[in-house]
Amino acid sequence: MRVLVVGAGATGGVLGARLVRAGVDVTFLVRQRRRQHLDDDGLVVVDTHGATALPVRAVTASDLTGTFDVVVLAVKEPSLDDALEGIEDALAPDGVVVPLLNGTEHVDRLRARFGARLLGGVMRVVATVDRAGRVVHLEPGVSVLLGELSGGGSARAQRVAERLTVDGLRVTAVDDIVDRMWAKWAFIVAAGVVTCLLRNNVGNIVAVPGGSDAVLGAISEAEAVVAAAGHPVQPDAHHAAVQMLTAEGSTFTSSLYRDVVAGRAGETEHLLGAFQTWARELDVATPRLDLALVQLRAAALAA
Numbered sequence: 001m002r003v004l005v006v007g008a009g010a011t012g013g014v015l016g017a018r019l020v021r022a023g024v025d026v027t028f029l030v031r032q033r034r035r036q037h038l039d040d041d042g043l044v045v046v047d048t049h050g051a052t053a054l055p056v057r058a059v060t061a062s063d064l065t066g067t068f069d070v071v072v073l074a075v076k077e078p079s080l081d082d083a084l085e086g087i088e089d090a091l092a093p094d095g096v097v098v099p100l101l102n103g104t105e106h107v108d109r110l111r112a113r114f115g116a117r118l119l120g121g122v123m124r125v126v127a128t129v130d131r132a133g134r135v136v137h138l139e140p141g142v143s144v145l146l147g148e149l150s151g152g153g154s155a156r157a158q159r160v161a162e163r164l165t166v167d168g169l170r171v172t173a174v175d176d177i178v179d180r181m182w183a184k185w186a187f188i189v190a191a192g193v194v195t196c197l198l199r200n201n202v203g204n205i206v207a208v209p210g211g212s213d214a215v216l217g218a219i220s221e222a223e224a225v226v227a228a229a230g231h232p233v234q235p236d237a238h239h240a241a242v243q244m245l246t247a248e249g250s251t252f253t254s255s256l257y258r259d260v261v262a263g264r265a266g267e268t269e270h271l272l273g274a275f276q277t278w279a280r281e282l283d284v285a286t287p288r289l290d291l292a293l294v295q296l297r298a299a300a301l302a303a
């Protein structure tokens, strides 16, 4: 099985490194600067065990050849169209595309491009890229859910999940991937709202009076929107969100917040702006999200 990982940042780096270590045939599609970096230093992943440099195969769009059975999309939404330029030729006739982007707004665009070859995907990982270009895996654990966007199980989703499951990476085929994507979106919105608005990590937020209430309010608000959209968050996902966002001593922040702090172009509009549009259409009040968006958009103007 040949796997093309588009983007070698936080998600692509963590996932790709696990696959490469397990001996899977992986190619990273990257831009020139990242390629130079990977050629010179390898893919450096930092986790609780320290830093490991892994030799990897990286190509840019101009020297991408051959076809791939699985194309994993691991770029942020604003980069998606550029990153997909010419990618159809690299997809094997029975190959599949697995997007790991948070949110759901990219799905229709991708479906128009890849049709039935597109699966849905959710990646559970907390990672970032530091100034030295190292992929920093911030919290232990990494897993991926994938499945048919039309719902239900399929042999191909099962096969892809089994082939991508390697030591340290659990990939599971689920029959409700669209609901899982919405549930993850609700989590990301709640995490983004509290960490960006309160400009702190979860541990510090819940350590002060009113902190946990603020978090629980943000979770309820986000979950009300996805329920109104017809994708109610299941109790296990709700409890996991509450647990993660109210954990005492947790250093967790959202990737939205990490991007703001690092001054990187992020996914504010893709993740929060699009969610607000849904909320307005569905007539669900989102005062916390609205305030967070004012804060983030004003900060972007000032930058």
Ligand SMILES: NC(=O)c1ccc[n+]([C@@H]2O[C@H](COP(=O)([O-])OP(=O)(O)OC[C@H]3O[C@@H](n4cnc5c(N)ncnc54)[C@H](OP(=O)(O)O)[C@@H]3O)[C@@H](O)[C@H]2O)c1
Pocket (backbone or CB within 6 Å): 006, 007, 008, 009, 010, 011, 012, 029, 030, 031, 033, 034, 074, 075, 076, 077, 079, 082, 083, 084, 100, 101, 102, 123, 124, 125, 126, 127, 128, 129, 255, 267
């Ligand atoms: N970080 C997390 O913990 C996490 C967890 C789950 C899901 N997600 C979601 O996963 C998606 C990706 O996020 P991320 O955190 O992995 O982002 P990231 O760390 O910024 O990585 C994205 C990578 O895409 C590359 N890229 C941009 N344009 C490209 C192009 N035209 N061709 C090839 N590569 C290109 C960037 O490379 P350059 O170095 O060239 O800029 C960058 O290395 C987002 O939707 C995010 O919300 C993130």
